[in-house]
Amino acid sequence: MKATYDLPCNIAQTLNIIGDRWTLLVVHEILIGNTTFNEIKNNLEGISSNLLSDRLKYLESCGLIATSLYSHHPPRYQYTLTESGRDLxxxxxxxxxxxxxxxxxxxxxxxxxxxxxxxxxxxxxxxxxxxxxxxxxxxxxx
Known part of the structure; x- marks a missing residue:
């Protein structure tokens, strides 16, 4: 994701991470125990698979979630919140x-x-x- 705000402000810098559409809802789904791609997708009516995949990758790159492989064929991941993610x-x-x-x-x-x-x-x-x-x-x- 591209940084939207170039301001010396905690709120602006936080919104650069979690301010995109669907991002907080994805984190919330993981927080309440929906930890697989399909669980998250099924609970967020209207989010596309591509967008959900992008959001999950971005949240992992920002250190808010961690992934673990639970099935090799096909590859499937479980998502958990890091301490930073849980603090939300x-x-x-x-x-x-x-x-x-x-x-x-x-x-x-x-x-x-x-x-x-x-x-x-x-x-x-x-x-x-x-x-x-x-x-x-x-x-x-x-």
Whole structure:
């Protein structure tokens, strides 16, 4: 994939990796346990085989997924998320929460498994060992 954004911005640089059509949905399928090409394709109605193949190769080259051969004839692969890919679960959760608040038709919600009530995102400072509500974005010294 070609980098779309040449901006000194974490959001722009992240979108260069995961911002293409279908990419996040492919990662999400692997996250929820659909780990073969056919499982992913069958769950993403409308994606072509060529596009899915391209997305999987790209995600592997970016280090978000790993592949392992599970059948030699014909060659078939299983896809798993790397640590970097698994870290996108927080992004998916944030999108689910945003959708719960802002979409006219919402399909999912995040719940606490113990009590079955909805949850919110909380920011935590490991230095102070406390939850915080006064977060801000700061430049990184390079």
């Amino acid at each position: 679960e927080d992004v998916f959760n944030a999108i689910i929460l945003w959708g719960r608040s802002h979409l006219e038709k919402c399909y999912k919600k995040l719940i606490h498994q113990k009590c079955n009530h909805e949850v919110n995102i909380t920011y935590y400072c490991p230095h102070c060992k406390e939850n915080v509500d006064d977060v801000s974005v700061a430049e990184v010294d390079i």
